[in-house]
Amino acid sequence: MSGPAPSGMPGPASSGPSPRLVVRHAQVWDGESTDLRAHDVLCEDGLVRSLEPAGSIRPGPQDTVLEADGAALLPGLVDAHVHLVWSGGSDPAAVVDEDGEQLTAxxxxANAGAHVRAGVTTVADLGSNWDVAISVARAAERGHLVGPRILAAGRTVAMTGGHDPFWVNPCDGVDAVVRGVRQQAFLGAGIIKTAATGGVYGRAEGEEVGAGELTYEELAALTHEAHRRGLKVTAHALGTEGIRDAVRAGVDIIQHGVFLTEEIVADMAERGTVLSPTLAVYRSIAEGGGPAYAAAKATEVVRAHADSVRMALAAGVPVIAGTDAGSPGMPHPSLAAELACLQDVGLGPVDVLRAATSASGDALSRPVGRIVPGTVADLLVVAGDPLADPVAAASPTAVVSRQRVLTPG
Ligand SMILES: [Zn+2]
Structure with missing residues (x-):
């Protein structure tokens, strides 16, 4: 593998990484602007401290130095929708059934490690059996494994007999959803995931994408309680009625959002509701990446989805990049496929990059996705011009995560 070589590589985990990291001679994209700027970047204790003129920082003997050699430096990427317990096979739920809890964990x-080595330094895990992803998030935080920052929902707070029954914390009625949110918060969830409608992959029978699940009253109570506990809420919502209810109930991020209307996107834009369309996963399932029952439903979804995303963009709804990685045909990581789809439906190259960096950081209320003083120093060195070809960001030559320099491959 060619590319910039880190020097002063950090020692073993027990000794801890060097507190200071200097990235030299980088063309910095800050997560927002429309150009690259030449800088050295000083990072300390895992945060970006300052951006200085290129070549001006003189590293000390203890500092870790990453020589970018004129290559682009981007904020680490964010995937706003993954399932670490699944591995992208044609029927991942069956694999979890067969493996049981320990092998699934x-x-x-292992799936978490694959993300960070490919430059996906933050993920939102929106559903895991046995709350496994909450433990993986904690393990990564404690340095037991190499992984991205993980905002894990654990089990989803959703209705009995609804979408994704394999990892649901079943809650019916206003009191029950409040209790469900409190249970997930107590377990350590970093975000609350719910379902406002049925889905494509899940159950072969009895689940329709347009069918409503939690009621408006339940969604409103759930969202109110999550917000009281400082947690964002994201809802699986494909059908129009369910999306409308979720938006009105104050849900922060709509996942999928397949059947949008002008009225709904206007409401989303006004409230600042974010859309995570996950375009690539439905294409994959429609092309036969999953079970046959799901392919027929996915074909119907793909037809409507692109138009809905364009409608949302025209209304000014913030759009972020989520992959549903782990689902059929979507291995870890799959962000390159989603970035290509977002470009396909009309996002310009810089907006595609924002969707996977600053816009996602904002949507998840985390100080990630930007290279400005005070943000988390998750960084990527990328060859070529990512502002012309945003998909290239998903193939970095070096990754900085948790003060360590990782080289993909
Ligand atoms: Zn999902």
Whole structure:
């Protein structure tokens, strides 16, 4: 593998990484602007401290130095929708059934590692059996494994007999959803995931994408309680009625959002509701990446989805990049496929990059996705011009995560 070589590589985990990291001679994209600027970047204790003129920082003997050699430096990427317990096979739920809890936890840990080595330094895990992803998030935080920052929902707070029954914390009625949110918060969830409608992959029978699940009253109570606990809420919502209810209930991020209307996107834009369309996963399932029952439903979704995303963009709804990685045909990581789809439906190259960096950081209320003083120093060195070809960001030559320099490959 060619590319910039880190010097002063950090020692073993027990000794801890060097507190200071200097990235030299980088063409910095800050997560927002429309150009690259030449800088050295000083990072300390895992945060970006300052951006200085290129070549001006003189590193000390203890500092870790990453020589970018004129290559682009981007904020680490964010995937706003993954399932670490699944591995992208044609029927991942069946694999979890066969493996049981312990093997599933180990597989989830391995999947987490695959993300960070490919430059996906933050993920939102929106559903895991046995709350496994909450433990993986904690393990990564404690340095037991190499992984991205993980905002894990654990089990989803959703209705009995609804979408994704394999990892649901079943809650019916206003009191029950409040209790469900409190249970997930107590377990350590970093975000609350719910379902406002049925889905494509899940159950072969009895689940329709347009069918409503939690009621408006339940969604409103759930969202109110999550916000009281400082947690964002994201809802699986494909059908029009369910999306409308979720938006009115104050849900922060709509996942999928397949059947949007002008009225709904206007409401989303006014409230600042974010759309995570996950375009690539439905294409994959429609092309036969999953079970046959799901392919027929996915074909119907793909037809409407692109138009809905364009409608949302025209209304000014913030759009972020989520992959549903782990789902059929979507291995870890799959962000390159989603970035290409977002470009396909009309996002300009810089907006595609924002969707996977600053816009996602904002949507998740985390100080990630930007290279400005005070933000988390998750960084990527990328060859070529990512502002012309945003998909290239998903193939970095070096990754900085948790003060360590990782070289993909
Ligand atoms: Zn999902």
């Amino acid at each position: 180990i597989r989830a840990a």
